[in-house]
Amino acid sequence: MNALPSPVHDVTPTRDLFEARVEVNRRMCRDHYLLRLRITGPRDFPTTQPGQFIQLGCANPDRASRDTREEVTWQPGEVPALHQDELCHPSAFLRRPFSLSGRGDDVLGTWVEVIHRVVGVGTDWLSKLRVGDAVDFVGPLGNTFTRTPGKNNALLVGGGVGLPPMFYLAEALDAAGWKAMAFVGATTSELLAVSIEEGLVPESDGRPNRSIVQFASYSDPSVVTSDDGTIGMKGRVTDGLLPVIEKMSGAERSKTVIYTCGPEPMMHAVTKLAERFGIECQVCLEQAMACGMGTCQSCIVKIEPDTARGEVAQGRSVEGRDWRYKLACTDGPVFDSRRVVWG
Amino acid sequence: MATSTPTPPTPTVDLSVDLAGLRLAGPMMTASGTCGYAWEYGDFVDLTKLGAFVTKSITLHPRKGNEAYRIVETRGGMLNAIGLANVGLEVFLKEKLPQLADMRSKGPRIIVNVAGHSVEDYVVTTQRIADEKAIDAIELNVSCPNVKDGLTFGTDPLLLRQLIKEVRASMRRDCKLIVKLSPNVGDITLTARAAVEGGADVLSMINTYTAMAIDIHKRKPRLANTTGGLSGPAVRPLAVYLVNRVYRAVARDANVPIIGMGGIQTWQDAAEFLLAGASALAVGTALFVDPATPIKIMDGLSSYLAQQKCASLREIVGTLKIDP
Ligand SMILES: Cc1cc2nc3c(=O)[nH]c(=O)nc-3n(C[C@H](O)[C@H](O)[C@H](O)COP(=O)(O)OP(=O)(O)OC[C@H]3O[C@@H](n4cnc5c(N)ncnc54)[C@H](O)[C@@H]3O)c2cc1C
Ligand SMILES: Cc1cc2nc3c(=O)[nH]c(=O)nc-3n(C[C@H](O)[C@H](O)[C@H](O)COP(=O)(O)O)c2cc1C
Ligand code: FES
Numbered sequence: 003m004n005a006l007p008s009p010v011h012d013v014t015p016t017r018d019l020f021e022a023r024v025e026v027n028r029r030m031c032r033d034h035y036l037l038r039l040r041i042t043g044p045r046d047f048p049t050t051q052p053g054q055f056i057q058l059g060c061a062n063p064d065r066a067s068r069d070t071r072e073e074v075t076w077q078p079g080e081v082p083a084l085h086q087d088e089l090c091h092p093s094a095f096l097r098r099p100f101s102l103s104g105r106g107d108d109v110l111g112t113w114v115e116v117i118h119r120v121v122g123v124g125t126d127w128l129s130k131l132r133v134g135d136a137v138d139f140v141g142p143l144g145n146t147f148t149r150t151p152g153k154n155n156a157l158l159v160g161g162g163v164g165l166p167p168m169f170y171l172a173e174a175l176d177a178a179g180w181k182a183m184a185f186v187g188a189t190t191s192e193l194l195a196v197s198i199e200e201g202l203v204p205e206s207d208g209r210p211n212r213s214i215v216q217f218a219s220y221s222d223p224s225v226v227t228s229d230d231g232t233i234g235m236k237g238r239v240t241d242g243l244l245p246v247i248e249k250m251s252g253a254e255r256s257k258t259v260i261y262t263c264g265p266e267p268m269m270h271a272v273t274k275l276a277e278r279f280g281i282e283c284q285v286c287l288e289q290a291m292a293c294g295m296g297t298c299q300s301c302i303v304k305i306e307p308d309t310a311r312g313e314v315a316q317g318r319s320v321e322g323r324d325w326r327y328k329l330a331c332t333d334g335p336v337f338d339s340r341r342v343v344w345g
Numbered sequence: 346m347a348t349s350t351p352t353p354p355t356p357t358v359d360l361s362v363d364l365a366g367l368r369l370a371g372p373m374m375t376a377s378g379t380c381g382y383a384w385e386y387g388d389f390v391d392l393t394k395l396g397a398f399v400t401k402s403i404t405l406h407p408r409k410g411n412e413a414y415r416i417v418e419t420r421g422g423m424l425n426a427i428g429l430a431n432v433g434l435e436v437f438l439k440e441k442l443p444q445l446a447d448m449r450s451k452g453p454r455i456i457v458n459v460a461g462h463s464v465e466d467y468v469v470t471t472q473r474i475a476d477e478k479a480i481d482a483i484e485l486n487v488s489c490p491n492v493k494d495g496l497t498f499g500t501d502p503l504l505l506r507q508l509i510k511e512v513r514a515s516m517r518r519d520c521k522l523i524v525k526l527s528p529n530v531g532d533i534t535l536t537a538r539a540a541v542e543g544g545a546d547v548l549s550m551i552n553t554y555t556a557m558a559i560d561i562h563k564r565k566p567r568l569a570n571t572t573g574g575l576s577g578p579a580v581r582p583l584a585v586y587l588v589n590r591v592y593r594a595v596a597r598d599a600n601v602p603i604i605g606m607g608g609i610q611t612w613q614d615a616a617e618f619l620l621a622g623a624s625a626l627a628v629g630t631a632l633f634v635d636p637a638t639p640i641k642i643m644d645g646l647s648s649y650l651a652q653q654k655c656a657s658l659r660e661i662v663g664t665l666k667i668d669p
Contacts, residue, residue, distance in 0.1 A: 016388065017388055017389065018388070018389060019389065019635060019636075019637070059634070092420060094418070095418060095421060095422065095423065095577055095578065095630075095634070096418050096423060096633055096634065097633070097634060140389075140635075289413060290413070290414050290415070290416055290417070291416075292416045292418075292423060292425070292630075292633045293379075293632070293633040294633075295385065295386065295389075295633075295636070296381065296385055297379060297380055297381040297385050297386065297632070297633075298378070298379060298416065298425070298427070298633060299378075299401075299410060299415070299427045299430045300414075300415040300416040300425065300427065302410070302413050302415065302430075303413075316409040317409070326409075327409055327410065327430070
């Protein structure tokens with residue numbers, strides 16, 4: 003009876019609105035904050051996989067729902083309470099999408115983590131949360147990165163706010179017995195949202211080492227590149243990736259999957275590299291979202307139609323590739339790079 | 346906030362609604378384009394508690410819609426320029442209709458929103474959909490601001506009356522015709538009257554306000570479509586005003602019920618619309634924040650009506666007191 007587009011991967015659709023309390027709000031670098039949210043309330047949080055995201059309310063959760071939940075206490079003659087704070091000062095009305103960067107289950111229940119960069123009104127509000135504050139979110143949403151049967155090696159390529167899901171992915175791949183190496187791109191050292199292992203620094207010549215705690219905890223080596231050379235190797239993330247791929251044998255490449263999330267030009271460049279060397283690549287796409295639940299049709303991305311399933315093209319790119327709009331929120335956010343029509 | 350908690354009232358209020366002969370168990374509906382085609386929100390909220398479910402706009406042929414970016418948030422609301430992206434009549438009938446029939450069997454009335462480019466488009470699409478027994482009413486979207494020429498029918502009273510006449514004549518008689526009014530007009534009573542004269546059974550209002558947001562650094566519009574439709578809390582006072590205006594100038598005397606919408610997020614918002622003259626209420630943008638909003642509003646409304654000593658929701662419709 004459900005009209006959900008069938009998930010690309012097997013995720014039970016048990017999305018819901020969850021309430022949570024802030025357990026950790028830690029500044030990781032100039033603009034990035036890590037939020038650990040402890041889920042409160044009676045419902046169990048469904049299982050999640052890397053690649054999935056949540057739609058986090060970036061305004062006092064009471065603002066939207068207090069009025070509808072409370073008993074009526076208004077009496078004739080009383081001045082009705084104002085409920086228009088959304089017009090009094092800038093505040094986020096819609097929820098904001100954030101990839102899960104981690105999740106944990108312990109005796110107290112479930113927590114989820116997101117890492118966000120302050121870029122506007124919603125993320126600014128999040129950055130000011132204090133431990134114990136209430137938030138709510140809709141989730142878990144979207145499809146997931148997948149482990150291709152027969153493969154066991156991963157190259158994780160993250161840039162900017164595309165890095166957080168890679169932390170969660172590194173953990174999941176480790177648990178599944180995969181080998182992984184991480185490639186992290188930043189514009190400058192101040193905007194690199196990672197923890198650096200004491201006594202270690204990312205190599206400036208692009209040699210992988212275990213300097214990034216979030217990957218080193220799973221024994222994964224990492225390479226850092228920065229546009230201005232203030233940390234790691236000066237250059238693009240693909241400049242760090244290329245030599246590693248070049249050194250791999252054909253057999254190794256066929257056992258490898260590249261997972262990437264970050265700015266579109268970066269993902270496009272990574273996709274091209276993957277194609278050149280015949281390596282499978284999964285990309286996590288971002289698009290402006292209103293609902294995150296597949297109803298508003300705002301989060302469109304151009305994907306090659308699946309003609310085998312009777313899908314027809316809706317347009318053709320300048321390179322002559324057919325495309326069809328898919329929804330990043332429910333068909334994605336993770337897609338096979340070969341099917342993404344860029345630009 | 347008035348938060349002292351006296352004894353909670355035990356509401357035994359009749360919330361049912363009569364939309365020109367179509368009975369709804371409750372006043373709350375979804376607004377077109379914000380709730381998909383059927384069960385999309387089914388795993389969040391018990392949709393069977395809705396008075397009626399309203400689908401995304403359906404057009405004769407499938408539409409892929411506008412380029413990205415299609416939405417942008419502005420203070421207290423959002424602009425959208427989706428461009429009527431929808432699966433088209435054929436797929437709708439094949440894939441969505443059975444789901445709607447299933448939903449109808451569980452309670453809610455089913456309303457299909459129809460959009461078009463020409464009178465013929467509208468007539469063909471509406472007639473075909475109205476033939477289906479599972480469909481209780483058609484809502485005509487004559488006011489989508491996000492497609493080329495989308496506003497002509499919605500802003501020109503003569504064209505509008507003619508369109509509605511032809512659509513009404515082609516439809517199964519007991520399928521209700523709802524006409525959704527555009528706020529992007531100088532005098533909304535003219536289009537409201539034209540709709541009623543053309544044969545509209547019910548009016549719904551409002552669709553979104555044409556608006557623009559600009560990226561000041563790039564000196565470019567934030568939406569690929571340049572303009573979009575403004576919705577959400579920011580438009581509520583404007584919508585309440587228009588509902589009241591149409592109620593007093595046209596709908597009350599013509600005995601045509603109004604479905605009120607525009608920024609409804611709380612039961613207080615909903616109560617404003619009822620007082621202004623709306624008989625039923627639709628929630629759109631607020632569903633994106635919480636799909637259960639309409640259901641939560643119903644609880645608040647029951648208590649409010651009990652407190653206002655109303656035995657039924659009908660009693661409060663249009664009872665706004667305006668000093669002479
Ligand atoms: C599936 C998904 C996962 C995401 N994961 C993360 C994450 O893990 N960490 C993180 O920091 N961010 C992530 N984002 C981006 C994040 O949602 C936006 O940064 C956030 O919505 C900004 O909200 P705001 O209110 O602070 O900014 P706003 O005030 O809404 O906007 C500020 C500026 O950011 C731009 N902007 C807004 N939304 C986006 C967007 N989606 N993409 C690009 N630019 C945008 C606006 O145009 C504007 O210039 C993700 C987005 C998606 C779609
Ligand atoms: C994303 C989005 C898509 C919409 N699509 C349609 C549509 O297809 N047909 C239609 O008649 N109205 C459409 N609307 C308008 C709503 O149905 C409603 O009239 C308007 O948004 C005001 O109500 P609200 O403030 O509660 O959202 C859309 C609104 C939004 C926000
Ligand atoms: S965000 Fe609404 S459909 Fe994807």
